[in-house]
Amino acid sequence: MNYDLNKLSTEQEKASTLGALKKLLDFISHEKKNLWLAFLAILVNASVNLFGPLLIGHAIDKYVIPGNYHGVLVISGVLLAMYICGLVASYLQTILMGGVGQRMLYTLRNAIFNKLQQLPVAFFNQNKAGDLISRVNNDTDKINTFFSQSLMQFVSNLAIMVGAGIFLLSINPELGAATIAPAALAWIFTKILSPWVKRKNAVNLKSVGGMSAEIQESLNNFKVIIAFNRRDYFRKRFDEANKENYTTSIRAGIANNIFLPVYTLLAGVAQLIVLAFGIYLISKGQFSVGLLVSYLSYVNSFYNPLRQLATLWATFQTAMAGWDRISNILSLETNLVTVGSGAVEGSDALLEFRNVHFAYPGGNEILHNISFKMQRGKTYALVGPTGGGKTTTASLIARLYDPTEGTIFLDGKDIRSYEPDERTRKIGFILQEPFLFTGTVRDNILYSNEAYQNLSNDQIEQELKKASLQGLLDIFDQGLDTPVLSSGDSTSLGQKQLIAFMRAVLRNPDILILDEATANIDTITEKLLSDILENLPESTTRVIIAHRLNTIENADEIYFVNSGEVIAAGSLDHAIDMLLQGKRVS
Numbered sequence: 001m002n003y004d005l006n007k008l009s010t011e012q013e014k015a016s017t018l019g020a021l022k023k024l025l026d027f028i029s030h031e032k033k034n035l036w037l038a039f040l041a042i043l044v045n046a047s048v049n050l051f052g053p054l055l056i057g058h059a060i061d062k063y064v065i066p067g068n069y070h071g072v073l074v075i076s077g078v079l080l081a082m083y084i085c086g087l088v089a090s091y092l093q094t095i096l097m098g099g100v101g102q103r104m105l106y107t108l109r110n111a112i113f114n115k116l117q118q119l120p121v122a123f124f125n126q127n128k129a130g131d132l133i134s135r136v137n138n139d140t141d142k143i144n145t146f147f148s149q150s151l152m153q154f155v156s157n158l159a160i161m162v163g164a165g166i167f168l169l170s171i172n173p174e175l176g177a178a179t180i181a182p183a184a185l186a187w188i189f190t191k192i193l194s195p196w197v198k199r200k201n202a203v204n205l206k207s208v209g210g211m212s213a214e215i216q217e218s219l220n221n222f223k224v225i226i227a228f229n230r231r232d233y234f235r236k237r238f239d240e241a242n243k244e245n246y247t248t249s250i251r252a253g254i255a256n257n258i259f260l261p262v263y264t265l266l267a268g269v270a271q272l273i274v275l276a277f278g279i280y281l282i283s284k285g286q287f288s289v290g291l292l293v294s295y296l297s298y299v300n301s302f303y304n305p306l307r308q309l310a311t312l313w314a315t316f317q318t319a320m321a322g323w324d325r326i327s328n329i330l331s332l333e334t335n336l337v338t339v340g341s342g343a344v345e346g347s348d349a350l351l352e353f354r355n356v357h358f359a360y361p362g363g364n365e366i367l368h369n370i371s372f373k374m375q376r377g378k379t380y381a382l383v384g385p386t387g388g389g390k391t392t393t394a395s396l397i398a399r400l401y402d403p404t405e406g407t408i409f410l411d412g413k414d415i416r417s418y419e420p421d422e423r424t425r426k427i428g429f430i431l432q433e434p435f436l437f438t439g440t441v442r443d444n445i446l447y448s449n450e451a452y453q454n455l456s457n458d459q460i461e462q463e464l465k466k467a468s469l470q471g472l473l474d475i476f477d478q479g480l481d482t483p484v485l486s487s488g489d490s491t492s493l494g495q496k497q498l499i500a501f502m503r504a505v506l507r508n509p510d511i512l513i514l515d516e517a518t519a520n521i522d523t524i525t526e527k528l529l530s531d532i533l534e535n536l537p538e539s540t541t542r543v544i545i546a547h548r549l550n551t552i553e554n555a556d557e558i559y560f561v562n563s564g565e566v567i568a569a570g571s572l573d574h575a576i577d578m579l580l581q582g583k584r585v586s
């Protein structure tokens with residue numbers, strides 16, 4: 001399955017704007033009350049804008065020209081009251097829509113983050129963290145800007161335009177039609193250019209993602225950068241990404257600003273039409289000066305919102321480009337679905353690989369037709385040259401990926417038929433690079449261990465003692481309360497491995513996989529770990545991946561993993577022979 005978001009985005013571009021908008025509006029479907037209130041406020045505001053000119057025109061003809069200043073005063077009072085109503089309505093609309101926009105942003109970010117939590121390892125292999133962060137932070141903000149600031153202005157301007165259009169047509173249908181005609185040109189122009197504008201914005205958002213990925217990569221690798229004094233390398237890469245962003249921003253800016261001058265020109269043309277046609281009608285006695293003043297005002301009421309729509313339309317296109325990038329993530333599903341046990345004959349072993357082939361997404365086959373069994377309570381070692389496929393084999397046991405062909409059985413059933421909770425309870429995996437999150441040793445040990453969450457520190461220590469893990473905890477100054485940072489060096493790599501070890505063993509899994517889990521641990525602590533492994537419950541199966549062969553001398557079976565094959569080595573000596581024979585990665 002393709003999880004590369006940058007490849008997916010090309011397909012997404014073809015989706016219709018209306019369809020995309022509908023899906024997006026689902027996120028504010030529960031905001032109906034606020035949306036209606038905001039809409040009401042818009043109507044009040046639009047009415048003020050529409051009836052104002054009519055009153056002014058009426059006042060000129062009825063009161064100003066005949067010199068009735070009392071009437072002028074009354075009309076002024078009415079106008080003032082209307083403008084105050086408009087002001088209050090406009091304020092209400094801003095407050096309501098600001099809230100709707102922020103809540104939408106909140107829901108959207110939660111939805112993306114939750115989706116990210118559900119996606120498989122293959123997704124994270126194919127996408128850069130920086131780009132994903134940019135989608136969660138930056139792209140959602142583009143949508144928020146449109147919903148909180150632009151949507152109601154959009155509707156409000158549209159309402160004023162429609163109202164002004166009706167007034168223009170009803171006062172004088174021919175003059176009205178001639179006035180509105182340039183707007184039809186604007187509509188055609190917008191329809192043709194919108195996809196191009198959206199594309200330019202999409203490219204720009206992608207480049208923001210690219211820049212964020214560069215920043216993230218250099219921050220993650222700052223030690224190597226400083227140690228090798230290669231600041232210039234990342235500086236150059238960042239400079240390129242920044243330049244790309246600069247260029248795409250300029251292009252998006254040009255695209256976004258293309259509507260305004262065209263709309264302004266068309267508004268000017270409409271004014272000229274009204275002036276020329278209006279003066280002609282006055283000369284014929286079919287129109288009054290007051291009516292022409294009102295009329296010109298309505299032309300403004302029609303074309304000013306249109307000009308604002310030009311700017312808002314660009315915001316809308318940017319939001320849509322952001323939404324495409326977000327919906328790319330939301331539309332993804334994990335390929336690691338739970339299936340029925342199927343017709344395949346089960347297995348008598350705790351774990352069995354039956355004719356398993358595996359290739360990473362988009363890559364060559366790494367494992368070719370692998371078959372082996374692992375029995376309950378035994379210790380297995382996977383040895384072999386670097387890049388031979390040991391971690392890949394272990395990742396399949398932990399179902400981080402599914403085989404491209406063949407079946408893996410866990411406790412007699414297709415591994416794919418287990419619900420994630422049940423499967424992860426059965427398998428403990430200590431990764432080559434253990435991940436710890438910010439908190440304490442306790443938080444990290446109890447991660448994913450529901451049963452012990454509510455135990456006191458004393459009770460946890462008792463449990464650690466029972467599992468012979470107390471000796472490992474003693475290595476930490478403040479025991480369970482020792483602070484841990486996910487980044488930074490306050491915890492050494494060896495210490496991190498010990499915490500990951502305690503975390504996995506305490507969950508009492510059926511299979512415990514150790515991927516180079518003792519590579520950074522001193523010999524004395526390593527002996528401690530080996531004693532702990534010895535004392536695991538009898539039924540626990542251990543799978544040990546190790547380059548240091550002394551760590552696997554007690555294994556019941558040694559598998560030699562190389563060039564996509566997993567071969568039973570028989571004995572440690574034979575495994576050493578195979579390694580010495582120089583079997584290299586093909």
Ligand SMILES: Nc1ncnc2c1ncn2[C@@H]1O[C@H](COP(=O)(O)OP(=O)(O)OP(=O)(O)O)[C@@H](O)[C@H]1O
Pocket residue numbers: 125360363366384385386387388389390391392393
């Ligand atoms: N996420 C991935 N995407 C694509 N290819 C990968 C990925 N992870 C590993 N590989 C490739 O799969 C092959 C086997 O790698 P693997 O990590 O399983 O080897 P290993 O035997 O565990 O090596 P080591 O002893 O160095 O840990 C290598 O050619 C590697 O480049």
